[in-house]
Amino acid sequence: MKIRTLVTSMVLALTLLLFAQQRQPQSSPFAAVHAVVDLTHTLNAQVPTFALSQEPLYQATTVATIDKNTYFARNISLPEHFGTHIDAPAHFARGLWTVDQIPPERLIAPLVVLDVSANAKNHADYQISVADIARWEQANGQIPPGAVVMARTGWDARWNSVTDFRNADAKGVMHFPGYSLDAAKFLVEGRAIFGLGIDTLSIDYGPSPDFPVHHYTLAHSVYQVENVANLDRVPAHGAIAVVAPMKLEGGSGSPVRIFALLQ
Ligand SMILES: [Zn+2]
Structure with a gap:
């Protein structure tokens, strides 16, 4: 028994x-997720910015300490477009989604990484072309609908120097790579992407006086992410991007935390 x-x-x-x-x-x-890569730069007062300012753009003030108050807390102040950040469609297109209105299902999407660092290496004003996308598709297959496409230009390596990252000439005109309007049109209309990203200060290349890619992409309700980090640590395809902005009511954009989930 x-x-x-x-x-x-x-x-x-x-x-x-x-x-x-x-x-x-x-x-x-x-x-199925075997690693998570953080595609976000750390926020601090040394972050390179598109416009120069006399006033410090980023401020963090300690308002409570553990010694004095038994808890630690700070007040922070910073622009919506600071560090690794998202441009909501409302940034350039009146009446379209503000940052809090972007549907969350658009913020978790297949990540496509366009590596153009070889082309951009000796050509700061490089504009990503339709041919770059065609090359990517020859190697990896067609970009799936609803993807977030991010360009790796190699600019990430300059992040710790405001001068090198902005790369302004004697006249103050910046020189860094961006997307050509044709490439953006192909991705938005031909591949139905949800988001367009880059590791430089702007989706439009540095010397652009009128930001045609911003106007076009945002008018088509496709959001943008700029100053993306660590794209050398993720595969050309197969990862999932999690793009998580602050839910600022009526905001034109927001600092964003971006994770790549590697499968
Ligand atoms: Zn922006």
């Missing part, structure tokens, strides 16, 4: 163990 009980218990234990092992991969939707 005792042996029967023992055998029954062992069978039960073994069944539970096997069941648990079988169930485990399905129990978490993130079981």
Whole structure:
């Protein structure tokens, strides 16, 4: 009798163990994610900015300390378009989504990384072309609808120097790579992307006087992310981008935290 009980218990234990092992991969939707890469630069007063300002644009003031108040807290002040950030369609297109209105299902999307760093290396004013996209598709297949496309120009390596990142000439005109209008049109109309990103200060290349890519892309309700970090650490395709801006009511944009989920 005792042996029967023992055998029954062992069978039960073994069944539970096997069941648990079988169930485990399905129990978490993130079981397929084997790494997370942070595509965000850290926010501080040294962040390079598109416009120069006499006043410090970023301020963090300590308002409570553990010694004095038993807790630590700061007040912060910074522009909506600062560091790694998102441009909501309302940034250039009146009446379109403000940052709080971008549907969340557009902010979690397949990540496509266009590596144009070889082209941009000796050509600061490089504009990403339709041919660059065609090359990517020859190697990786067609860009899926609803993707977030991010260009890796290599500019990330300059982040710790405001002078090198802005790369302004004697007249104050900046020189850094961006998208050509044709490339943006192809991605928005031909590939139905949700978001367009880059590792420089702007989707439009540095010397652009009138920001045609901003006007076009945002008018088509496609959001933009700028100053993206660490694109050298993610594959050309296969990752999922999680683009998480602050939900600022009526905001034109926001600093954003971007994660790449590697599967
Ligand atoms: Zn912006």
